[in-house]
Amino acid sequence: SSELTQDPAVSVALGQTVKITCQGDSLINYYASWYQQKPGQAPILIIYSKNSRPSGIPDRFSGSGSGNTASLTITGAQAEDEADYYCNSRDSGVNHVLFGGGTKLTVL
Amino acid sequence: QVTLKESGPALVKPTQTLTLTCTFSGFSLTTTGLRVSWIRQPPGKALEWLARIDWDDDKLYSTSLKTRLTISKDTSKNQVVLIMTNMGPMDTATYYCARMIYDGSGYPYFDYWGQGILVTVSS
Numbered sequence: 001s002s003e004l005t006q007d008p009a010v011s012v013a014l015g016q017t018v019k020i021t022c023q024g025d026s027l028i029n030y031y032a033s034w035y036q037q038k039p040g041q042a043p044i045l046i047i048y049s050k051n052s053r054p055s056g057i058p059d060r061f062s063g064s065g066s067g068n069t070a071s072l073t074i075t076g077a078q079a080e081d082e083a084d085y086y087c088n089s090r091d092s093g094v095n096h097v098l099f100g101g102g103t104k105l106t107v108l
Numbered sequence: 109q110v111t112l113k114e115s116g117p118a119l120v121k122p123t124q125t126l127t128l129t130c131t132f133s134g135f136s137l138t139t140t141g142l143r144v145s146w147i148r149q150p151p152g153k154a155l156e157w158l159a160r161i162d163w164d165d166d167k168l169y170s171t172s173l174k175t176r177l178t179i180s181k182d183t184s185k186n187q188v189v190l191i192m193t194n195m196g197p198m199d200t201a202t203y204y205c206a207r208m209i210y211d212g213s214g215y216p217y218f219d220y221w222g223q224g225i226l227v228t229v230s231s
Contacts, residue, residue: 033217035155042204042224043155048217086155090216096171097145097157097208097216 004032004087004100011106012077020072022087022100032070032087034063037102043086047072074105082107110134112144112205112222119228120195126227130188130205134220137163137183143208144188145218146179148201156201160208161188195229202226 004024012018022032031050035043045054047063060075070089074081087100116128128146135142145160159169159179169177178191188205203225206218 031213031215033215035218042221043218044221045217045219048219049211049213049215054219088155088217090214094171096168097160099147099155099157101154 004089004098006085006087006100006103008101009104009106011108012074013108014079015076017073017075018077018105020074020085020103020105022070022072022089023068024089024098024100025068026089026092026098027065027068027070029092030090031065032063032089032100034061034072035086035088036081037084037086038082077105077107079107081105110207110220112207112220114203114205114222114225116203116225116227118226119230121231122196122229124195126190126192126195126199128190128192128203128205128225128227130190130222132186132188132205132207132222135207136186137161137181137188139163141209143210144181145206145208146188146190147204147206147218148199149204149224150198150201153201158192158203159190197229200227200229 034047036046037043046057051063062073064071085103112132143160143162146158149155161167161179176193181188206221
């Protein structure tokens with residue numbers, strides 16, 4: 001199917017590790033990229049090409065994938081990581097772009 | 109330094125046509141492999157990819173919206189234009205343009221985004 005599914009909301013205690021997942025048939029063939037979006041701001045790329053980080057993105061953010069699931073892991077979550085996170089990949093049938101529904105991360 | 113900025117009307121009436129312009133700097137859309145996409149986000153909802161245009165003028169549209177969208181570029185002005193016809197209340201959203209790259213393995217990502225422009229459809 002041409003969809004990427006994310007949990008709507010996830011919470012993590014300050015300093016702990018959290019994994020945000022993205023599921024979809026297209027992820028069997030293609031890795032996901034990940035974006036962070038804070039209220040009122042444009043999304044920011046944080047992970048691409050499975051587990052590459054743009055310059056300036058802290059190394060506590062990492063990406064991985066297995067089967068039809070991609071994951072974004074934040075190791076040692078900080079208060080400033082509270083945001084919405086979106087995954088993005090490519091439709092396996094056509095050359096279209098897919099976005100997940102987003103996960104709202106709360107840092108407790 | 110790569111920047112993108114969207115411009116256009118903040119308010120359109122139902123059935124009208126929306127024209128948005130993305131003006132960018134720091135790269136050229138004549139460079140092989142570079143693309144610009146339009147993405148929108150209704151208030152409180154998820155991102156939705158709309159269309160892309162490539163360095164070689166190839167174009168691709170969202171399947172669900174392709175009959176209403178036209179994307180074009182003016183490389184001399186470093187601009188990409190999106191036209192969406194027959195606007196309705198469900199098209200109320202923040203519209204973003206973003207630079208798009210496919211990595212060596214064919215995975216797409218958007219490395220630079222504009223600030224977005226909120227377009228409201230209302231009579």
